[in-house]
Amino acid sequence: MKAALILKHGDRSNVVVAEHPTPEIKADEVLINVKAVGLNHLDIFVRRGMPGHKLEMPHISGGDVAGVIDKVGPDVTHLAVGDRIVIDPLINGKALGEDMTGGLAEYVAVPAKNCIPIHDNTSFEAAASLPIAYGTAWRMLMTRGKLQEGETILILGASGGVGTAAVQIAKLAGATVIAAAGSDGKLEKLKELGADHLINYNTSDFSRETWVLTGKQGADVIVDYTGKETWPKSIKACKKGGRILTCGATTGFEAVTDLRYVWVREMAILGSNGWEREDLETLLKLVDEKKIIPIIDRVMPIEEIQEAHRLIEEREIFGKIIMIP
Numbered sequence: 504m505k506a507a508l509i510l511k512h513g514d515r516s517n518v519v520v521a522e523h524p525t526p527e528i529k530a531d532e533v534l535i536n537v538k539a540v541g542l543n544h545l546d547i548f549v550r551r552g553m554p555g556h557k558l559e560m561p562h563i564s565g566g567d568v569a570g571v572i573d574k575v576g577p578d579v580t581h582l583a584v585g586d587r588i589v590i591d592p593l594i595n596g597k598a599l600g601e602d603m604t605g606g607l608a609e610y611v612a613v614p615a616k617n618c619i620p621i622h623d624n625t626s627f628e629a630a631a632s633l634p635i636a637y638g639t640a641w642r643m644l645m646t647r648g649k650l651q652e653g654e655t656i657l658i659l660g661a662s663g664g665v666g667t668a669a670v671q672i673a674k675l676a677g678a679t680v681i682a683a684a685g686s687d688g689k690l691e692k693l694k695e696l697g698a699d700h701l702i703n704y705n706t707s708d709f710s711r712e713t714w715v716l717t718g719k720q721g722a723d724v725i726v727d728y729t730g731k732e733t734w735p736k737s738i739k740a741c742k743k744g745g746r747i748l749t750c751g752a753t754t755g756f757e758a759v760t761d762l763r764y765v766w767v768r769e770m771a772i773l774g775s776n777g778w779e780r781e782d783l784e785t786l787l788k789l790v791d792e793k794k795i796i797p798i799i800d801r802v803m804p805i806e807e808i809q810e811a812h813r814l815i816e817e818r819e820i821f822g823k824i825i826m827i828p
Contacts (some may be wrong), residue, residue, distance in 0.1 A: 512552030541567030565607030638778030652677030731755030798822030
């Protein structure tokens with residue numbers, strides 16, 4: 504089969520498209536004919552290499568996978584060949600594409616219990632946008648952050664996969680959204696998504712702007728998965744009794760926290776890691792009902808995997824990149 508192979512950790516020249524053995528399935532597994540794969544910043548981290556995380560090379564990343572069942576194991580009774588599914592990427596406590604072989608290939612084998620049926624009116628591309636980005640955003644805002652109607656939320660990195668998901672989810676919850684991104688063009692698109700206030704963090708101090716926009720009160724909720732570069736200002740932009748939510752740190756984990764603001768404003772710092780199965784089922788229902796429309800920047804053939812990595816690394820996308828094997 505054709506696959507995007509990470510030959511070794513390093514720059515994007517180390518991910519190439521080549522032939523690779525089609526996986527065999529176990530009794531409780533299914534073989535998926537992959538139709539669409541959502542690319543995430545996680546794929547970049549996997550390619551670069553993460554401290555203490557060893558992988559057998561070559562490695563196939565890709566956790567957001569939608570496709571059609573091609574084969575079923577003898578113990579599988581609730582699924583059949585031809586079923587349209589999206590994969591829940593959390594498999595027995597491990598992450599598809601990160602801890603184990605992923606779906607950036609023509610075929611992938613996964614446990615049948617990790618397959619979620621998708622309706623005919625939901626495209627493979629839309630379904631493949633959901634698990635990691637939208638699942639993470641939903642759990643972060645709704646489960647961990649308990650975002651309420653009428654609250655004000657500041658979303659940093661609002662133009663990426665998690666960011667655009669967070670904007671949509673926050674508006675669905677009835678919140679006032681302050682969206683921060685790195686270009687005026689991206690901000691215009693965020694306005695079309697429903698963002699109430701816009702901040703270009705390359706030309707303005709987002710912390711000061713948030714302070715002004717909220718009448719010197721600060722935001723009730725702040726989403727910051729950028730980390731090192733933005734964290735000190737996020738602390739200052741938070742309202743007394745507010746919450747700062749994080750699910751990652753794309754610019755570095757060693758973020759400086761001025762604890763004086765934490766105790767004086769009695770703020771809560773909440774981490775959020777991944778998603779639960781019910782989160783994905785809820786999101787699929789919202790997509791089916793057209794209450795959430797996954798934002799896809801572009802759809803690319805798997806042969807352009809290096810360019811797709813570049814687009815993510817250089818922040819030239821708005822929403823998700825979907826790869827087609």
